[in-house]
Amino acid sequence: MQCDWPLLGPLQWMRYVNKQVKVKAGKDEERRGWLLTVDPVSASLVLVDFGEEEEGGRRASVQVVMGHAVEQVEVLQEADEETTVRLQASFLPPETHSLDP
Amino acid sequence: SIPTSAACDADPELLPTEQHARSVLRESFLRCLLSMANKKIQFHMYERVKVEATFRASDIDVLNFQVSDLHTPIGVQKEALIRCQDVISFTFDA
Numbered sequence: 001m002q003c004d005w006p007l008l009g010p011l012q013w014m015r016y017v018n019k020q021v022k023v024k025a026g027k028d029e030e031r032r033g034w035l036l037t038v039d040p041v042s043a044s045l046v047l048v049d050f051g052e053e054e055e056g057g058r059r060a061s062v063q064v065v066m067g068h069a070v071e072q073v074e075v076l077q078e079a080d081e082e083t084t085v086r087l088q089a090s091f092l093p094p095e096t097h098s099l100d101p
Numbered sequence: 102s103i104p105t106s107a108a109c110d111a112d113p114e115l116l117p118t119e120q121h122a123r124s125v126l127r128e129s130f131l132r133c134l135l136s137m138a139n140k141k142i143q144f145h146m147y148e149r150v151k152v153e154a155t156f157r158a159s160d161i162d163v164l165n166f167q168v169s170d171l172h173t174p175i176g177v178q179k180e181a182l183i184r185c186q187d188v189i190s191f192t193f194d195a
Contacts, residue, residue, distance in 0.1 A: 010122035011115070017126075026147065026189040037129035040122075042163035042185070046133050048195070062133065065190040066163075090195055091132035 043067025
């Protein structure tokens with residue numbers, strides 16, 4: 001992907017979601033991570049990197065690359081189902097239980 | 102910010118699909134911003150500048166971030182606005 005990232009639009013950005021991507025931004029800087037989402041307003045990418053699992057909780061480091069700085073985005077691999085679920089649940093609020101019977 | 106819908110000018114039938122995609126992506130991004138509030142964030146800016154600050158808020162079109170305790174090379178700025186145009190990327194632990 002060499003063309004102008006911010007101009008791609010939601011349908012094109014969607015094709016990168018849940019994929020492991022390599023993003024070039026700024027001067028020869030390269031970042032990798034699972035693409036959670038692309039902000040349709042600023043074209044910023046949210047990349048999540050799952051670290052080692054720790055007891056009592058999973059830590060993930062998140063990198064947001066600003067859309068205006070993106071030079072190149074390359075897909076490395078697709079996520080398996082477990083990774084997809086884990087990725088998409090990253091920022092969801094904790095489940096609330098309904099009080100209805 | 103970015104102009105709306107280019108694809109849909111060509112094909113109006115794509116509009117609902119595109120709007121749905123837009124809303125899914127945006128919701129996910131807003132949830133990410135929400136979870137950043139009051140967290141320590143490392144900003145990578147142009148000219149290899151790296152600064153750390155506590156994230157507070159962003160405006161809707163992601164032009165500025167409001168932060169607290171911005172650690173600059175000449176001292177700590179209690180409250181500050183960071184222009185997003187100056188930022189390449191930022192990282193935090195979820």
